[in-house]
Amino acid sequence: MTNVGSTELSGKSLLELDRVDTYYGQIHILQGLSIRIEAGELVCLLGGNASGKSTTLKTILGIVRPRNGVVRVDGEDVTKRPTSYRIGRGLAIVPENRRLFAPMTVLENLEMGAYLRGGGAKEDFERVYELFPLLYERRSQLAGTLSGGEQQMVAMGRALMSRPKLLLMDEPSMGLAPILVEKNFEIIKQVHESGVAMLIVEQNANVSLSIADRGYVLSTGRLVLEGPAAMLRENEELRKAYLGR
Amino acid sequence: MSDSTPHGSHVPAEGPAVGQDEWVARHAEQRFMPGGPLGALEDRIRRVPWWAWLILFLAAASTLPVFEHSGYVRYVAFSTVLYMLLALGLNVVVGWGGLLDLGYVAFYGIGAYAYAMLDSDKFGIHLPTIVSVPLVVAIGAIGGFLLGLPSRRLTGDYLAIVTLFFLQLFQTITTNGDAAFGHNLTGGPNGILNVDPFHLGKHDLVVQHEGIFAVSYFYVALAVFAVVFVALRFVNQSRTGRAWRSQREDPLAAEAMGMPVNWLKLLSFSFGAAVAALTGTLFAAQSASVFPLTFYFVLLIIVYTMVILGGSGSQAGVVAGAVIVSPLLELLRDPGKSRVIFFLALVGGLLLMSRRSRALGIVAIVTLAFGFAVHEILGAIDKSWIAGEHQGGFAGVTDHWVVAPAHMARWIAPTSYIGLIAAVLLVTMVRGRLRLALLVPTVYLTAFVWENVMLAKPEPARYIVLGVILIALMILRPNGLLGERRVEIV
Amino acid sequence: MDTFLQLTVDALTLGSVYALIALGYTLVYGVLKLLNFAHGDVFMVGSFIGFGVLQLLGGTSKPVVPVWLLLVLMVLAAMVGCAVLGVVIERFAYRPLRDAPRIAPLISALGVSFFLANSMQLLFGATPRNYNIFDLANASLYTKGFNVGNVHVALLRIITVVAAFVLMVLLWFLVNRTRTGKAMRATSYDREAAAMMGIDIDKVIVFTFVLGSALAGAGGVLQSLRVPTTVAIGFVVGLKGFTAAVIGGIGSIPGAMAGGLILGFAESFSQGYISTKWSDLIVFSILIAFMIFRPQGLLGRADIRKV
Amino acid sequence: MAILDINGVSLSFGGLKVVDGLDLHVNEGEIVSVIGPNGAGKTTLFNLITGIYRPDEGDITLDDQSIVGLQPHVISQRGVSRTFQTLRLFLNMSVKENVMAAAYGHTRAGVFRSMLRTPGMRREEREIERLAQERLAFFGKRLMGYRWDQPAYSLSYANRRRLEIARATATNPRILLLDEPAAGMNPSETHEITELIGELRTEGGYTILVIEHDMHVVEGISDRVVALDHGVKIAEGSFDAVATNAKVVEAYLGLQTAATK
Amino acid sequence: GSNRIAAVSAAGVNCKSTITLPLVTPVTGGAGFLGAEQGSWSKYAVKTLAKPLGLKVKFVLGDTPVEQGPAPAQALAQKYVADKSVLVVLGPSTSGAVAASSSTYYAAKIAHISPSATRTSLTQGSSKEATPAFFRVVPGDYIQGPSDANFMIKTLKVKKVVLLDFQEPYSTGLSDSVEGVLKKAGVSTTRLSAPNTTTDYSAYVTKVPSDADIVFFPTQKPGDAQTFAQQLVEQGKKAKVFGGDGSNDPSAFKAGGSYVSNFAPDITGIKADAAIVAGWKKENPGKAVGSFGPPSYGATQVALNAIALACKAGHGTTTRQAVLSSIKKVKIKNWILGGDLRWSTKSNDPLNAKFYIFQIQSNGAYKLVG
Numbered sequence A: 001m002t003n004v005g006s007t008e009l010s011g012k013s014l015l016e017l018d019r020v021d022t023y024y025g026q027i028h029i030l031q032g033l034s035i036r037i038e039a040g041e042l043v044c045l046l047g048g049n050a051s052g053k054s055t056t057l058k059t060i061l062g063i064v065r066p067r068n069g070v071v072r073v074d075g076e077d078v079t080k081r082p083t084s085y086r087i088g089r090g091l092a093i094v095p096e097n098r099r100l101f102a103p104m105t106v107l108e109n110l111e112m113g114a115y116l117r118g119g120g121a122k123e124d125f126e127r128v129y130e131l132f133p134l135l136y137e138r139r140s141q142l143a144g145t146l147s148g149g150e151q152q153m154v155a156m157g158r159a160l161m162s163r164p165k166l167l168l169m170d171e172p173s174m175g176l177a178p179i180l181v182e183k184n185f186e187i188i189k190q191v192h193e194s195g196v197a198m199l200i201v202e203q204n205a206n207v208s209l210s211i212a213d214r215g216y217v218l219s220t221g222r223l224v225l226e227g228p229a230a231m232l233r234e235n236e237e238l239r240k241a242y243l244g245r
Numbered sequence B: 001m002s003d004s005t006p007h008g009s010h011v012p013a014e015g016p017a018v019g020q021d022e023w024v025a026r027h028a029e030q031r032f033m034p035g036g037p038l039g040a041l042e043d044r045i046r047r048v049p050w051w052a053w054l055i056l057f058l059a060a061a062s063t064l065p066v067f068e069h070s071g072y073v074r075y076v077a078f079s080t081v082l083y084m085l086l087a088l089g090l091n092v093v094v095g096w097g098g099l100l101d102l103g104y105v106a107f108y109g110i111g112a113y114a115y116a117m118l119d120s121d122k123f124g125i126h127l128p129t130i131v132s133v134p135l136v137v138a139i140g141a142i143g144g145f146l147l148g149l150p151s152r153r154l155t156g157d158y159l160a161i162v163t164l165f166f167l168q169l170f171q172t173i174t175t176n177g178d179a180a181f182g183h184n185l186t187g188g189p190n191g192i193l194n195v196d197p198f199h200l201g202k203h204d205l206v207v208q209h210e211g212i213f214a215v216s217y218f219y220v221a222l223a224v225f226a227v228v229f230v231a232l233r234f235v236n237q238s239r240t241g242r243a244w245r246s247q248r249e250d251p252l253a254a255e256a257m258g259m260p261v262n263w264l265k266l267l268s269f270s271f272g273a274a275v276a277a278l279t280g281t282l283f284a285a286q287s288a289s290v291f292p293l294t295f296y297f298v299l300l301i302i303v304y305t306m307v308i309l310g311g312s313g314s315q316a317g318v319v320a321g322a323v324i325v326s327p328l329l330e331l332l333r334d335p336g337k338s339r340v341i342f343f344l345a346l347v348g349g350l351l352l353m354s355r356r357s358r359a360l361g362i363v364a365i366v367t368l369a370f371g372f373a374v375h376e377i378l379g380a381i382d383k384s385w386i387a388g389e390h391q392g393g394f395a396g397v398t399d400h401w402v403v404a405p406a407h408m409a410r411w412i413a414p415t416s417y418i419g420l421i422a423a424v425l426l427v428t429m430v431r432g433r434l435r436l437a438l439l440v441p442t443v444y445l446t447a448f449v450w451e452n453v454m455l456a457k458p459e460p461a462r463y464i465v466l467g468v469i470l471i472a473l474m475i476l477r478p479n480g481l482l483g484e485r486r487v488e489i490v
Numbered sequence C: 001m002d003t004f005l006q007l008t009v010d011a012l013t014l015g016s017v018y019a020l021i022a023l024g025y026t027l028v029y030g031v032l033k034l035l036n037f038a039h040g041d042v043f044m045v046g047s048f049i050g051f052g053v054l055q056l057l058g059g060t061s062k063p064v065v066p067v068w069l070l071l072v073l074m075v076l077a078a079m080v081g082c083a084v085l086g087v088v089i090e091r092f093a094y095r096p097l098r099d100a101p102r103i104a105p106l107i108s109a110l111g112v113s114f115f116l117a118n119s120m121q122l123l124f125g126a127t128p129r130n131y132n133i134f135d136l137a138n139a140s141l142y143t144k145g146f147n148v149g150n151v152h153v154a155l156l157r158i159i160t161v162v163a164a165f166v167l168m169v170l171l172w173f174l175v176n177r178t179r180t181g182k183a184m185r186a187t188s189y190d191r192e193a194a195a196m197m198g199i200d201i202d203k204v205i206v207f208t209f210v211l212g213s214a215l216a217g218a219g220g221v222l223q224s225l226r227v228p229t230t231v232a233i234g235f236v237v238g239l240k241g242f243t244a245a246v247i248g249g250i251g252s253i254p255g256a257m258a259g260g261l262i263l264g265f266a267e268s269f270s271q272g273y274i275s276t277k278w279s280d281l282i283v284f285s286i287l288i289a290f291m292i293f294r295p296q297g298l299l300g301r302a303d304i305r306k307v
Numbered sequence D: 001m002a003i004l005d006i007n008g009v010s011l012s013f014g015g016l017k018v019v020d021g022l023d024l025h026v027n028e029g030e031i032v033s034v035i036g037p038n039g040a041g042k043t044t045l046f047n048l049i050t051g052i053y054r055p056d057e058g059d060i061t062l063d064d065q066s067i068v069g070l071q072p073h074v075i076s077q078r079g080v081s082r083t084f085q086t087l088r089l090f091l092n093m094s095v096k097e098n099v100m101a102a103a104y105g106h107t108r109a110g111v112f113r114s115m116l117r118t119p120g121m122r123r124e125e126r127e128i129e130r131l132a133q134e135r136l137a138f139f140g141k142r143l144m145g146y147r148w149d150q151p152a153y154s155l156s157y158a159n160r161r162r163l164e165i166a167r168a169t170a171t172n173p174r175i176l177l178l179d180e181p182a183a184g185m186n187p188s189e190t191h192e193i194t195e196l197i198g199e200l201r202t203e204g205g206y207t208i209l210v211i212e213h214d215m216h217v218v219e220g221i222s223d224r225v226v227a228l229d230h231g232v233k234i235a236e237g238s239f240d241a242v243a244t245n246a247k248v249v250e251a252y253l254g255l256q257t258a259a260t261k
Numbered sequence E: 001g002s003n004r005i006a007a008v009s010a011a012g013v014n015c016k017s018t019i020t021l022p023l024v025t026p027v028t029g030g031a032g033f034l035g036a037e038q039g040s041w042s043k044y045a046v047k048t049l050a051k052p053l054g055l056k057v058k059f060v061l062g063d064t065p066v067e068q069g070p071a072p073a074q075a076l077a078q079k080y081v082a083d084k085s086v087l088v089v090l091g092p093s094t095s096g097a098v099a100a101s102s103s104t105y106y107a108a109k110i111a112h113i114s115p116s117a118t119r120t121s122l123t124q125g126s127s128k129e130a131t132p133a134f135f136r137v138v139p140g141d142y143i144q145g146p147s148d149a150n151f152m153i154k155t156l157k158v159k160k161v162v163l164l165d166f167q168e169p170y171s172t173g174l175s176d177s178v179e180g181v182l183k184k185a186g187v188s189t190t191r192l193s194a195p196n197t198t199t200d201y202s203a204y205v206t207k208v209p210s211d212a213d214i215v216f217f218p219t220q221k222p223g224d225a226q227t228f229a230q231q232l233v234e235q236g237k238k239a240k241v242f243g244g245d246g247s248n249d250p251s252a253f254k255a256g257g258s259y260v261s262n263f264a265p266d267i268t269g270i271k272a273d274a275a276i277v278a279g280w281k282k283e284n285p286g287k288a289v290g291s292f293g294p295p296s297y298g299a300t301q302v303a304l305n306a307i308a309l310a311c312k313a314g315h316g317t318t319t320r321q322a323v324l325s326s327i328k329k330v331k332i333k334n335w336i337l338g339g340d341l342r343w344s345t346k347s348n349d350p351l352n353a354k355f356y357i358f359q360i361q362s363n364g365a366y367k368l369v370g
């Protein structure tokens, strides 16, 4: 087990959180959290309910601002920058609950994904349609009328449209049918293999650790464990707390 | 003790453990609490039960006439109680029911008009008060119910527009009701005059002694307020109150949990309307007359201001809102008095804006010096620049401090006023030293504009002040003074 | 028949100005879910800017520039001035309240409305201001134009209606055919998700206020070409614009245009054919009946919120 | 005997048939799980039963009485209660109040009695409070003590799901509809909720209808499993039977999940 | 308690102390021009007249925006009654406000003198709306209505007249009175009614028959009369606008061919007033002499004189009651509105007052025609 908080901050990682404190109003959520992701890495973020996983992603994106600490992307301090700027630096997210633009069509949703690049090139669409053939069939359907699983695909496709360097995913398989959960992990693996770094939040720790390179474990807003995925899977405490049975 | 938790909290020393969610539930302890005796005091104040506050408040209020003999002040106190009642009623609809009702003051009007029709020479009816007032309250309740009927399907902004229409409807009908179907029903724009005071048997509760407000109405209003306050509080603490708040939070879930949402909305409309109508009878009886325009948009906004400012949903809050806003608006009418308030506010504002007291001291002293210097220099250049009319006061100190030109050239007012707005906005944008430096001319300019531009026209000035208060307060405390923090997590 | 035509002309002039105001309401509501109560007062300030420009350029009796240029300058100045005003209001009164409960910016908007109307009164007094366009070029804006049957359609009305429609078409293109327009739509559906797409929310909101306020400024001048303006018109105008926006389905741009016209027609025809006295009442009754029949407004969309 | 009977119920949105001629019977005291791919119409089925949507065709009966066309609150008062897939708590009310509010349907004190605080009203009020405490106590110490007076928004996701269940039981239902009670929970919490649902039947005596995607839960609780696809029932029976049904495996489970069974 | 207050109010006031003289008038809102004008003249009157009468007077304005109806006047009455330094009140300016507050003033024995409230029923008829504490220095609508109507009938020889009212007391009263006389004379009339918030009158103009001679338009917003006249031209209607005293404002209503009636003549044409006009102009540079100002000066003059009379009778102290009973004793020679001020013995109205009718010339000037 690695010593918590001892992470070397090289200043060159793709993404770094350096001792951030995040609050909602007066409630202290993230407490001195430091994490780091290198280019091309697949990292998973684990933690019990309300341990601050979604908040971590929001902090990375700048949807909530930390009171203390620094967020760096490619070594650049972006703590004071708005979300849109960070997206421009190569971040993308598949948010909790998908957050599609319900009254827009699937195609328009995908276009929005590539907003900063002016709506997406042909090859972007082709790549997404290749991963999710169904989206091509449904391209002119309003996103809000899709079922949960289809919406999840749109959300993933939309995030990929921006050609991100780092993809953040918040519980991408929540509420999905088992068959889709399976497929989802396939796609994650595929995308990862194409060179995109990823930070995944998942309740299904078993599966996510099986495809991840490294993992972090949060509890009550603090880092309690971190290390290579294989090592975490063997950790007794974690098994007891999360993997159940 | 872990250093990451703010002072004063009692989180157990043991570190966080995997899989624990205890900590979130104890979120109250995660807040910053002001430590020391101040924090303890705040804590103790929080623990005083509501009825103790009410009794204290009533006791304090009822001794007011003992200390204050001015009929005018007593009259203002009386109308403040009316505002308190109106705010309580609106709180039922907006704060508990969650319905954006922009027709509320129409029910105040309906109450006043109904009382005026039942107790005046208009139709020659003079019902005893114990009959007419309950009757009017019932009329108000039924009116609220009827307005609720078509509105029950509408939500949010659509409801707002329908209810606003209702207010318009009330206006149109009362204004044109002097020739409805050939009968003069409402007295039209002239309203109804010579409305009876409250009376029991042959005993009139006189309205005024030689033109001076009769304090008995203040006590009657206060008593009515106490009863309404307690009754509404009890309703809110019952299953009906819980259901009101549930449907405000999530109508669909409330419906699915067995609460008849439509009925509850109608009920809340009715309650608000009944309280407003009851207040209307007090108003009509005391002022002995009713006119359509009294019950219009500005009044609506004022009552809303009170409710929101105090904290919609909190009874104590909305009452506090009324107690602050009503006298404030009244005081601002009078240039002499508003001047005192202004300079007090200026000093208070300075205190708030800068927490570091040393810096504040410097700013205050520099500003003072700055003023005398400007005054002297301008005076030396041209006497007429400082020869203007002063409103006097503060032992004449301000006379030598604020510049007051004898003749305000036409460009001065707009330039200085717009300059002031720009300066204030700038001050909110910059930080640190620069802010302190900017503060000096800004404060001085504020005083200049107040003395020379605003005091000349108290009426717009007081609504400007009201507007600024509304904006500033919303930014500083979006939930109102005593409102509870609310969240909408998505 | 003549009455009918005349009323139609009236309705179009009234309605096109209502539509301009309604658009401002709808744009801001769409993006911020905020009923911008101060919008009517921005309109009022626009009408005063137009008046100021008119006076600067010599007034109606001896203008120093050709008539068309005079009118264009007045409208442009009001649009620019109001756009700036809108941006300032957004920056200082609404932006700090982005994450507050919904009622807070609403009240702040009321505060801005009070502030604007009364500040204008403080500075310029409550006296109504009449552009007196009648005096311009020997009343030609009133007497020229064309005739339909016995009904005279004055040049002034043609200018008003055409200008309003040109502005609306421009807006429609801007919102539906440009990337910024798309960003506005996305922001209106889900602000946070839009930010996650790299859209600069602040810019979009500022842009929305620029558009809405500029339209209000133009509306202010266009309306005041025909009727006097005062510092107090903000309320009534705002009410009309708000109503029009709601009828059309708040948030919908074509809806606002349609709502404005419907309101114009309802008002004009009820006054013309039924009763001047009860016209307000009749207009509103129609609207209420309409709204109960179609609660999401004419072109509005019912909430697509799944249970 | 069947307490809830769904006979040939259909519903479409626009052109899309979401529920298509569905028959479903639930017996007193049973726990029935509804599974099916996303968009199969499971939540819609709950919405139909609770009166939020009205079926285009078919009939739904509770104790042999049709409840089609009744308002949701009436259906709730007849004994059907539910939780929501997308949590719908009264966020700004306290935990206890959330539960107390749900007692509205089976309590009687009117507004005038409340205003006067009559002894009867106060007795009823005490009764409601006791009920709320009892329902919250069901979750062990997770929703106990100091949490009663905290606002619901301060709860964690899992606790919110628990509170939804507590609130649903406070309407004194006979049938409880749970929509994905384990969503967003980690394996150990999922395990806990599985046991809890079992206890709900044994201790609370409720008949339970559950929608769930987690096969551990489904396996752990169900007397019977019903699988839907495109609004049509594609399989029904014991968990083992359904989980090995070819149609179910193909449309829903996928080979891997099926293999681990 | 309240008995003590009553005692206080009845006690004498030292004439050497500063006396507060309020003018209750719309300072803000649509009729704000009225308050501005009346205020400037009353202020000027106080400034020039108080000292010679040996009085120290503080002039204050009480605002009653017409948009809020008569209620603000009531609140102000409460305020002034409670203020011991108030002996007499100027106003309220509008009739509705007078009716609403007169009884309060009367109960406190405060006289109030309006410079512009013209509603007939305030002082005349069986059910008077105002109390004996009310006085006015201008003639009532019982003179204006018939005088306007008779001018239309006799001088203009009208056949068809359209009358508007604005759903507020002033215009409804005046339109009623004019309509009555016209009808009796067999003139065909059409009545229209516009909410007070109307700004665009197009639809009303449309309803004016093309053969109508006159549109009687008793607005309190003179700019609206101007717009209406212009829109009549736009639609090719031959009717002319006829405004009441409320639209008498040469700076806003200047549509050539229109008529205006007023209770005051154009005082710039009265020789005896030259000094006053010059003095006022010096205090208010760039402002034109309107028609509401001079009566306000007159009312102030009456009030100050009444206080002075009462002070003299009371040997240095006086009471509200005393001032009230002195009002009718005030007689002013060569007063500002021309001729002498004398009070009617039957009511609290001025004697011999009349209404003047002006026609607006194409250059905007007001020419006296009746």
Ligand SMILES: Nc1ncnc2c1ncn2[C@@H]1O[C@H](COP(=O)(O)OP(=O)(O)OP(=O)(O)O)[C@@H](O)[C@H]1O
Binding pocket: A024, A025, A027, A029, A047, A048, A049, A050, A051, A052, A053, A054, A055, A056, B024, B487, B488, B489, B490, D153, D154, D155, D156, D157, D158, D184
């Ligand atoms: N907008 C908000 N306002 C106040 N508190 C919030 C807000 N959003 C989240 N919280 C609180 O912050 C804490 C952490 O929430 P977060 O959403 O990051 O948890 P999580 O680890 O993602 O949990 P889950 O597994 O339930 O998604 C929780 O206690 C939650 O109640």
Ligand SMILES: Nc1ncnc2c1ncn2[C@@H]1O[C@H](COP(=O)(O)OP(=O)(O)OP(=O)(O)O)[C@@H](O)[C@H]1O
Binding pocket: A144, A145, A146, A147, A148, A149, A175, C305, C306, C307, D013, D018, D036, D037, D038, D039, D040, D041, D042, D043, D044, D045, D085
């Ligand atoms: N109000 C509605 N308007 C239009 N379509 C709807 C509506 N409600 C549901 N649908 C559609 O009906 C279908 C079934 O939805 P439902 O919510 O019942 O699915 P589900 O089986 O609960 O799926 P999941 O497991 O993802 O929750 C979906 O295709 C959905 O888009």
Ligand SMILES: [Mg+2]
Binding pocket: A053, A054, A055, A096, A170
């Ligand atoms: Mg989360």
Ligand SMILES: [Mg+2]
Binding pocket: D042, D043, D044, D085
């Ligand atoms: Mg579902």
